[in-house]
Amino acid sequence: MAYNPSDRHKPLAEEAGRASTAPSVLVGLVGNSIQASRTPGLHEREGAEQGLRYIYKLIDLEALGLDVGALPEILTAAQRFGFSGLNITHPCKQSVIQLLDELSPDAAALGAVNTIVLKDGRRVGHNTDWWGFAESFRRELADVRVGRIVQFGAGGAGAAVAHALLTLGAGEITLIDTDEARARDLAAALCERFGGRRALLGSSVVDAMAAADGMVNTTPLGMAKYPGMAVPVDLLRPDHWIADIVYFPLETELLRQARLRGCRTMSGGGMAVFQAAGAFRLFTGLEPNTERMLRHFNEM
Numbered sequence: 001m002a003y004n005p006s007d008r009h010k011p012l013a014e015e016a017g018r019a020s021t022a023p024s025v026l027v028g029l030v031g032n033s034i035q036a037s038r039t040p041g042l043h044e045r046e047g048a049e050q051g052l053r054y055i056y057k058l059i060d061l062e063a064l065g066l067d068v069g070a071l072p073e074i075l076t077a078a079q080r081f082g083f084s085g086l087n088i089t090h091p092c093k094q095s096v097i098q099l100l101d102e103l104s105p106d107a108a109a110l111g112a113v114n115t116i117v118l119k120d121g122r123r124v125g126h127n128t129d130w131w132g133f134a135e136s137f138r139r140e141l142a143d144v145r146v147g148r149i150v151q152f153g154a155g156g157a158g159a160a161v162a163h164a165l166l167t168l169g170a171g172e173i174t175l176i177d178t179d180e181a182r183a184r185d186l187a188a189a190l191c192e193r194f195g196g197r198r199a200l201l202g203s204s205v206v207d208a209m210a211a212a213d214g215m216v217n218t219t220p221l222g223m224a225k226y227p228g229m230a231v232p233v234d235l236l237r238p239d240h241w242i243a244d245i246v247y248f249p250l251e252t253e254l255l256r257q258a259r260l261r262g263c264r265t266m267s268g269g270g271m272a273v274f275q276a277a278g279a280f281r282l283f284t285g286l287e288p289n290t291e292r293m294l295r296h297f298n299e300m
Contacts (some may be wrong), residue, residue, distance in 0.1 A: 093156025
């Protein structure tokens, strides 16, 4: 058969044709200082694996010179431009609730939203953070003692993590936050949901850490933009397990110091992947391949 020079363009043309007929999904992430987020890559690559034209946009409030007051405008614009949904991160997980039409049972119980599905003119808030943390904990720290846990942070992510820990059987969680009223309110809500004195406001970091089996950081401390540690390093003991929900960098200063002292550690990578998988499911109606997403995350 004679060679036709135009044949060399056929694979590209066929690929372009397939792309043009693939279902399209447009979503985004709203939050502060999110340029380093790996969430877009996770979603877009899993979408491509499942035959979708998947586009994930960052809506960085800091980069745009905006604050949480811009949320109404952002949600309206997302609906008008055909977004299937939005992920929500710090500092918007609680502020956004008043702008939604409906909450899933998990989001309503937690008082925090990290995923919004935009469909048929409605805004429905969900929370996949708690499941993301729980699934990561089951895989990495299933055998640790969880009688007493210290948790730093009582914001939207903190509410999800505390819910996950109590669901997994934690005996007692001591909440420590720079906003004591917020920590007190979260403790009361958790006790109402789980019963007894399962959560309480911490008054002394030293005393809480001395009695703890492990601790979790749910504050932004440890991120590139927020360096530092939530707990003094000399309070870490080799018999502690230490978890962090920050994943950029993957090994925060807290985890590095804990590892040097012989502690079991868990990074925020697993939570990032599993919460993303939950959001992908809500946005697309398709079942994500979580093992593949974990591999993708580790390759980034």
